[in-house]
Amino acid sequence: MQECVNSINNFLTAPYTAWFPITLVAATLIIVILAVVYLLAPLVGRDDIKRNIGIMIYQTLFSIVLILAFGMFATWLCSFNVEGLLQNLNLILVNIPSGVHIPYGGNLYETALYDLYWFTNYGALANTNFFLSLVYYLLNIGPQLSLEINFIPGVQTLGFSAKGSFSLSNVLDSYIGYINDAISWLFIVNDLQFIIISAAPIIFAIFVSIGLIARIFGFSRSFGGSLIALGVGIGFVYPLMVSITYGFINVAYSQLIANMLPNVAANTFGTSIQSALVNLLTGKALPNAILSIIYDIINIAGFTATASLILPLLNFIVVNTFVLDFSQAFGERLDFMSLLTSII
Amino acid sequence: MIKRTILLVILAAIILARTSYAQTQTLPDPCNSLYSGALQNTFGALSTASTYKGLIGYSMLIILSVLMIVAFLYAIGMAFKINSLISFSRNEILENVLNFILILFVAGGIAGIDGVVIVIARFGASVVSTNQPSITNTASLYHSACEYYYGDALGEISNLISLAVEIFEISIASSIQFNLMPNGFGVTFQPFAWLNLLSKMASSFSVPIVAITGIELVNVYLLAIIYYIFPLFLYLGILFRTFPWTRAIGGALLGLFISFYVFYPALIYAISSITASIQDSARSIITTHEINLQINVFTSSLTSSIKPGLDIQTIFWSLIIEYIGIIAIGGINTIGILISLVICFDLIEAFGDLLGAPSLTHGGVLKKVI
Numbered sequence: 001m002q003e004c005v006n007s008i009n010n011f012l013t014a015p016y017t018a019w020f021p022i023t024l025v026a027a028t029l030i031i032v033i034l035a036v037v038y039l040l041a042p043l044v045g046r047d048d049i050k051r052n053i054g055i056m057i058y059q060t061l062f063s064i065v066l067i068l069a070f071g072m073f074a075t076w077l078c079s080f081n082v083e084g085l086l087q088n089l090n091l092i093l094v095n096i097p098s099g100v101h102i103p104y105g106g107n108l109y110e111t112a113l114y115d116l117y118w119f120t121n122y123g124a125l126a127n128t129n130f131f132l133s134l135v136y137y138l139l140n141i142g143p144q145l146s147l148e149i150n151f152i153p154g155v156q157t158l159g160f161s162a163k164g165s166f167s168l169s170n171v172l173d174s175y176i177g178y179i180n181d182a183i184s185w186l187f188i189v190n191d192l193q194f195i196i197i198s199a200a201p202i203i204f205a206i207f208v209s210i211g212l213i214a215r216i217f218g219f220s221r222s223f224g225g226s227l228i229a230l231g232v233g234i235g236f237v238y239p240l241m242v243s244i245t246y247g248f249i250n251v252a253y254s255q256l257i258a259n260m261l262p263n264v265a266a267n268t269f270g271t272s273i274q275s276a277l278v279n280l281l282t283g284k285a286l287p288n289a290i291l292s293i294i295y296d297i298i299n300i301a302g303f304t305a306t307a308s309l310i311l312p313l314l315n316f317i318v319v320n321t322f323v324l325d326f327s328q329a330f331g332e333r334l335d336f337m338s339l340l341t342s343i344i
Numbered sequence: 345m346i347k348r349t350i351l352l353v354i355l356a357a358i359i360l361a362r363t364s365y366a367q368t369q370t371l372p373d374p375c376n377s378l379y380s381g382a383l384q385n386t387f388g389a390l391s392t393a394s395t396y397k398g399l400i401g402y403s404m405l406i407i408l409s410v411l412m413i414v415a416f417l418y419a420i421g422m423a424f425k426i427n428s429l430i431s432f433s434r435n436e437i438l439e440n441v442l443n444f445i446l447i448l449f450v451a452g453g454i455a456g457i458d459g460v461v462i463v464i465a466r467f468g469a470s471v472v473s474t475n476q477p478s479i480t481n482t483a484s485l486y487h488s489a490c491e492y493y494y495g496d497a498l499g500e501i502s503n504l505i506s507l508a509v510e511i512f513e514i515s516i517a518s519s520i521q522f523n524l525m526p527n528g529f530g531v532t533f534q535p536f537a538w539l540n541l542l543s544k545m546a547s548s549f550s551v552p553i554v555a556i557t558g559i560e561l562v563n564v565y566l567l568a569i570i571y572y573i574f575p576l577f578l579y580l581g582i583l584f585r586t587f588p589w590t591r592a593i594g595g596a597l598l599g600l601f602i603s604f605y606v607f608y609p610a611l612i613y614a615i616s617s618i619t620a621s622i623q624d625s626a627r628s629i630i631t632t633h634e635i636n637l638q639i640n641v642f643t644s645s646l647t648s649s650i651k652p653g654l655d656i657q658t659i660f661w662s663l664i665i666e667y668i669g670i671i672a673i674g675g676i677n678t679i680g681i682l683i684s685l686v687i688c689f690d691l692i693e694a695f696g697d698l699l700g701a702p703s704l705t706h707g708g709v710l711k712k713v714i
Binding site for chain 1: 501565
């Protein structure tokens with residue numbers, strides 16, 4: 001939390017970016033000049049100028065109100081206990097092994113970072129990565145059948161032979177290959193989100209501040225509005241979406257994984273004492289266990305793939321929608337996803 | 345001593361069996377835990393709209409506050425004769441009255457959403473005879489769609505395993521070799537070597553089966569994400585529509601909610617009802633070919649090595665038809681998912697137009713996502 005406050009406070013108060021008083025002074029000066037023009041306009045018989053100046057004064061006053069509101073909003077954002085709020089909605093995983101720091105009473109940025117960190121390093125993505133190697137070994141375990149009949153004992157080159165090796169990897173290797181490739185890409189996508197989340201407070205501070213300054217002047221008003229929309233979108237809406245969506249996924253995953261071991265045990269031994277004894281004695285327990293583990297791991301891989309693919313997409317769509325609509329309301333239409341797509 | 349050991353083994357087996365019996369109380373089916381199990385209890389607050397009544401109260405309070413501010417602005421406009429302020433205030437008053445009605449509609453019609461979802465799903469499913477469970481509320485609709493696609497995804501995995509077994513059989517048959525080299529010199533005869541071709545062909549079928557499994561599993565968990573997270577968009581949408589600067593975003597969020605929470609599962613359920621009825625007939629055709637293949641692959645392969653090109657053709661045909669059938673069954677479901685997604689993205693644009701969200705209108709949301 002302190003880092004968040006520092007990053008915004010430094011920007012607000014640092015000498016080389018002492019923009020806050022400068023902006024207020026500049027805004028006051030602009031209002032004074034506009035007021036003078038407003039008073040002089042009727043004297044030269046230009047009522048149209050008077051009307052326009054009136055609107056410009058309102059806009060400048062509105063910019064000052066926005067600057068003050070931003071200061072208050074930024075302070076609230078850094079101190080508001082988002083973790084507590086989300087914990088009430090079961091959107092924070094708190095039942096975790098020792099050694100991991102839970103941001104009790106944490107702000108929006110700390111909570112979002114924690115959720116993403118848990119998902120990538122301890123949760124679904126990390127576990128799927130670990131389990132896939134297990135599946136790989138399981139798939140390569142299999143019987144090898146070898147049969148040889150010799151017409152003359154000891155002479156191997158006269159007779160009949162047949163051999164075949166059975167391993168699921170013959171068929172499922174491509175599957176594992178695809179999942180491995182996908183997991184690598186998903187790690188990249190999630191690491192990219194780490195960078196954005198880590199930079200969110202400073203993006204919020206810089207973009208919104210510059211946007212507010214730009215909004216004071218008539219010629220840069222629309223540009224300022226767009227920057228405000230981008231700053232609020234990436235600096236506020238995006239961490240909010242990440243903390244909600246990844247919080248949900250982490251809690252859901254913890255319950256899914258808790259069911260995995262009992263599920264494997266049930267499939268291995270059956271549902272009664274008799275079936276357990278029969279499965280053990282007939283040797284069915286081993287293939288049942290292997291198949292059950294494969295099914296469960298593929299299920300978890302499906303869950304992870306969905307979470308890792310859909311959540312960033314959903315978060316980016318919501319942020320893009322917000323930036324697009326908000327920028328249009330405040331300034332120029334800014335479609336950063338289209339820009340990004342065009343660049344790519 | 346031996347008796348004691350036997351007794352100990354029996355005791356251990358009983359203890360093990362009892363332990364396993366105790367563990368089977370947990371449901372292994374993810375759809376159960378998603379919609380009627382532990383997750384439903386944990387996230388009941390997210391999926392059931394009634395828990396957001398507080399938010400509705402807050403949004404109404406905000407609307408009243410905004411109305412008071414707008415009325416004040418209107419009064420200033422009238423006093424100083426500022427026409428732009430008067431027209432702005434009038435528009436805002438109308439918009440807020442509309443929001444007020446919208447909130448009343450939502451507050452009174454949370455159960456109505458259940459009704460809308462069910463009507464759409466039943467209407468879609470009514471065109472075909474289906475043996476899927478009947479839908480009584482939104483949760484049961486999501487549960488039913490989840491069970492269908494999860495079951496099909498697992499079926500595809502078992503198809504992959506049976507494919508592995510088939511390749512194993514073929515590889516044994518193809519490796520059969522007769523050696524006639526008594527002094528290290530002579531001939532070897534491998535009559536079923538051509539079966540390697542079948543093995544390679546069968547291996548290539550694994551790729552589309554894997555893709556179908558992946559898409560169906562993603563759909564299962566996508567439904568869960570929609571069910572638990574998207575109701576939030578409804579309330580945020582109403583809240584955002586209160587303020588003039590965030591009205592467009594509010595419209596966009598409402599569009600997302602209506603398209604995906606209401607229409608997507610209903611479409612998925614309706615399409616799954618249609619595909620389920622097609623699957624039954626497709627499955628019987630495939631089973632016939634499967635039996636033919638199992639009979640032909642060993643009994644006819646010897647004659648085929650004597651009369652090459654005759655029975656081989658039959659076996660190849662059977663194998664191709666069997667696996668194309670398996671892929672087609674999964675493919676129908678996959679196409680159903682894709683069609684539903686396309687319709688929902690189109691609906692988002694329609695709602696964007698209706699609710700005044702420029703980000704969704706003419707934007708080609710689907711194009712962006714792709």
